[in-house]
Amino acid sequence: MNPTTPRPPAADTRIALVGALDTKGEEYRFLREEVERLGRRVVLIDIGVLGEPTVVADISREEVAARAGASIEELRSAGERGPGMRAMAGGAAAQLGDLVTEGSIGAxxxxxxxNAAYIMARISEALPTGFPKVLVSTxxxxxxxxxVGSTDLTMMNPIADINGLNRVTRPILRNAAAATVGMASAPADEETDGAPVVAVSMFGVTTRCAAQLTERLSGWVEPLSFHANGAGGHALEALVRAGRIQAVADMTTTELADELFGGVCSAGPDRLTAAGELGIPQVVSLGALDMVNFGARATVPGHLEGRLFYEHNPEVTLMRTNAQECALLGALLADRLNxxxxxxxxxxxxxxxxxxSVAGAPFHDPAADAALIESLQARLSSDVHVTVLDTDINDPTVAEALSTLTMSLMQEGSHD
Known part of the structure; x- marks a missing residue:
């Protein structure tokens, strides 16, 4: 994920339209007319491979393929579409990266x-956060x-498949053109005053702690909160690796439970690794490790029948982690921190x-919590600073400890 780049003046930028002009020529002709009707110029980029384009592109498919070190003839003769899609995605991302750097496009x-969704995903990964990116796809x-991954790609559902213009797709494509022009016309946010950015992980059941933590950090640093629903943790790790974050207050590590035990909010096997690999300060806590997340109750795997569940809402079912699972989570946390x-x-x-999971609440299970804590403490290296508090995670003393430690470790890191 690239950092935010100041957007050039709206009047000087074109709208980039990226598509397969062999199969979607009619739709892109319509989009170009709509964008121009709204007062913007267009740069049309062809990412088609197999058929002949039905609209003349400003940047041809040959040019796009060449940026990926390939030729259209090679891609056509490959025998399958995968290599062609990868090449055109890489070439298009490079072309658009150049146009953004030059300041010649605004969206x-x-x-x-x-296929369009795959290519647009790769393009989005290469473009700055805050730069308008819109995809209309079923x-x-x-x-x-x-x-979407960890980008700010905007997606619209066309309802009907993109296969010609009709009473359903025409107004939706018109709206997409208008939305894209509107985004490109909005004033770009200026960068902040250079305050360090601290990532904060949060969940609905740890919101009170996160709110108190961000309030305490504000004024010293710029807190950036991530919803620990899988995509949020993935974005947190990506921004750390991109150099956008200077410290991590990772107080909600629930995504580790979903990764280990098959929940729907996993952030992947690399969660809680980026800060450690780059050596930036991190303060971690145990937020929502008392649960694994699933969808609606009917979607919970059958082999889990008999476990303790809690319906957070009709689309979210939580399963209490038991003592054995908690012990595994404690060991994993220790391994990541060590x-x-x-x-x-x-x-x-x-x-x-x-x-x-506090006393009197549905997931209250002191034995399971103790299994996690004991497993964690037994494995932690002596150089990991440990603070044990006789309270629950949403108590103000936890947020105070997290904020104090975050600032202290940042100061320690600045003197290394």
């Missing part, structure tokens, strides 16, 4: 099916995570890891 818009009605290169600390609340 990018693509329409199509899964893939918007399904699992969008493979396409392997970190930079200054790190952990804050351990002993009376509940979320608002629903």
């Amino acid at each position: 990018v818009l693509a329409v199509g099916g899964s 893939m918007a009605s399904g699992d969008t995570r493979p396409y 392997g970190a290169r930079g200054p790190r600390a952990i804050v351990i609340p002993t009376r509940g890891f979320s608002m629903i």
